[in-house]
Amino acid sequence: xxxxxxxxxxxxxxxxxxxxxxxxxxxxxxxxxxxxxxxxxxxxxxxxxxxxxxxxxxxxxxxxxxxxxxxxxxxxxxxxxxxxxxxxxxxxxxxxxxxxxxxxxxxxxxxxxxxxxxxxxxxxxxxxxxxxxxxxxxxxxxxxxxxxxxxxxxxxxxxxxxxxxxxxxxxxxxxxxxxxxxxxxxxxxxxxxxxxxxxxxxxxxxxxxxxxxxxxxxxxxx
Amino acid sequence: xxxxxxxxxxxxxxxxxxxxxxxxxxxxxxxxxxxxxxxxxxxxxxxxxxxxxxxxxxxxxxxxxxxxxxxxxxxxxxxxxxxxxxxxxxxxxxxxxxxxxxxxxxxxxxxxxxxxxxxxxxxxxxxxxxxxxxxxxxxxxxxxxxxxxxxxxxxxxxxxxxxxxxxxxxxxxxxxxxxxxxxxxxxxxxxxxxxxxxxxxxxxxxxxxxxxxxxxxxxxxxxxxxxxxxxxxxxxxxxxxxxxxxxxxxxxxxxxxxxxxxxxxxxxxxxxxxxxxxxxxxxxxxxxxxxxxxxxxxxxxxxxxxxxxxxxxxxxxxxxxxxxxxxxx
Numbered sequence: 190x191x192x193x194x195x196x197x198x199x200x201x202x203x204x205x206x207x208x209x210x211x212x213x214x215x216x217x218x219x220x221x222x223x224x225x226x227x228x229x230x231x232x233x234x235x236x237x238x239x240x241x242x243x244x245x246x247x248x249x250x251x252x253x254x255x256x257x258x259x260x261x262x263x264x265x266x267x268x269x270x271x272x273x274x275x276x277x278x279x280x281x282x283x284x285x286x287x288x289x290x291x292x293x294x295x296x297x298x299x300x301x302x303x304x305x306x307x308x309x310x311x312x313x314x315x316x317x318x319x320x321x322x323x324x325x326x327x328x329x330x331x332x333x334x335x336x337x338x339x340x341x342x343x344x345x346x347x348x349x350x351x352x353x354x355x356x357x358x359x360x361x362x363x364x365x366x367x368x369x370x371x372x373x374x375x376x377x378x379x380x381x382x383x384x385x386x387x388x389x390x391x392x393x394x395x396x397x398x399x400x401x402x403x404x405x406x407x408x409x410x411x
Numbered sequence: 412x413x414x415x416x417x418x419x420x421x422x423x424x425x426x427x428x429x430x431x432x433x434x435x436x437x438x439x440x441x442x443x444x445x446x447x448x449x450x451x452x453x454x455x456x457x458x459x460x461x462x463x464x465x466x467x468x469x470x471x472x473x474x475x476x477x478x479x480x481x482x483x484x485x486x487x488x489x490x491x492x493x494x495x496x497x498x499x500x501x502x503x504x505x506x507x508x509x510x511x512x513x514x515x516x517x518x519x520x521x522x523x524x525x526x527x528x529x530x531x532x533x534x535x536x537x538x539x540x541x542x543x544x545x546x547x548x549x550x551x552x553x554x555x556x557x558x559x560x561x562x563x564x565x566x567x568x569x570x571x572x573x574x575x576x577x578x579x580x581x582x583x584x585x586x587x588x589x590x591x592x593x594x595x596x597x598x599x600x601x602x603x604x605x606x607x608x609x610x611x612x613x614x615x616x617x618x619x620x621x622x623x624x625x626x627x628x629x630x631x632x633x634x635x636x637x638x639x640x641x642x643x644x645x646x647x648x649x650x651x652x653x654x655x656x657x658x659x660x661x662x663x664x665x666x667x668x669x670x671x672x673x674x675x676x677x678x679x680x681x682x683x684x685x686x687x688x689x690x691x692x693x694x695x696x697x698x699x700x701x702x703x704x705x706x707x708x709x710x711x712x713x714x715x716x717x718x719x720x721x722x723x724x725x726x727x728x729x730x731x732x733x734x735x736x737x738x739x740x
Binding site: 237238239240241242299300301302303307310311314315316331367368370371372 | 501
């Protein structure tokens, strides 16, 4: 399914702007709506006996899922032949930031109840919180530089800066792994997924480099 | 910043009745021993389903009012719904809600308990015979999980001391070891691969910890038969220790001379020790134990200071005099 094929009589530009982007936006808000319903017990949803922990874990995992979605854009674009797919990536990235910020807010407001002393101690002394907090901090410049203007202004450096997302994803998985008491099966699954996503990029880059290299090298004389 | 909660003497925090009733516990234990030998039933836990009413002695002096926390507020027991729907019982799955869903698969009748090791009386007993000699009593205890959440729970049970004395432990009995039932067919968590923990779950106490009047063998909750997800038909509660010491669905009790294996220590020795006393000053390697979140408290009022020995220092601190609690965590 190529996304440059006509659909509803709209060209690619309009199709993304009028159909795909609003759809992705609405879908990205579904977890937020679900969490809100759980918290307030609407529509028969429930956050269970420990709503704080529930919100914390669900926001964190949703954030990680969105980071993974941004990383999926490139492979899906290549493998499914959707050259315009990256148009959706900024929105996915900003939703990742939104859910990370929500995760952090739940932690500070509902879990720690604004105990700044404990927050400081947690960040400094609890390795899994240090790692998670660092990932959150690294996401901030990416969110700030996500506008078209910043993209133009930074040029080549923008691409370099946004490669930080690989580190952020790794830190996110590490944070997930380290907070588990014992059952690390799910974090390990995420780690495997990340290895695939990054491995795909590494292999592709390596292949491209090799292709660019001249097959026949000039024989040195003498 | 949340206001720092001033500490008040632990004597105000813990139910003093337990302490002052030591002698009556021991007397009861001896009477129980006699009761068994001459076949007099003092109280019976009837074979029945989880949730069936129990005949027990409510202990009015160990009422909610006696549980005053450092904040000066009365500590309200958690609701029955909270207690039966938020469980760490990995034999039924690792999520807090798994046990409530899966625990009905466990057949708790008939049930027998094997007593072995350094004691004069050993053997395998039917649960009913095992419990027959004792009067049940209610104890409202704080429950502090190593994951830094807590509850207040009205258990119904029998002081472990009175139970153990009936088997006449010898002078070689320095420890007591416990084991959970191993039934992968009824406990999906035990059947999952790779194993989450080395099964069966095992725990142990030093004999003086086991004989402390606070240590309780639990058969009920809120005046009813213990639900399976809370460890039916028989579980341990050691209120000054982290919750994982409270081994559930016990089938074996062994008196030993050497320190027994406990499962969490075996699985992750750097994070979980044998003693596992609640101690706000000794953090878990990955998180602080200085505070805890009280499940069911209103939002913004859940977090509170964790108390030394979970607030039972008056009754148990002597057990650890001279020990480096950072080393023996």
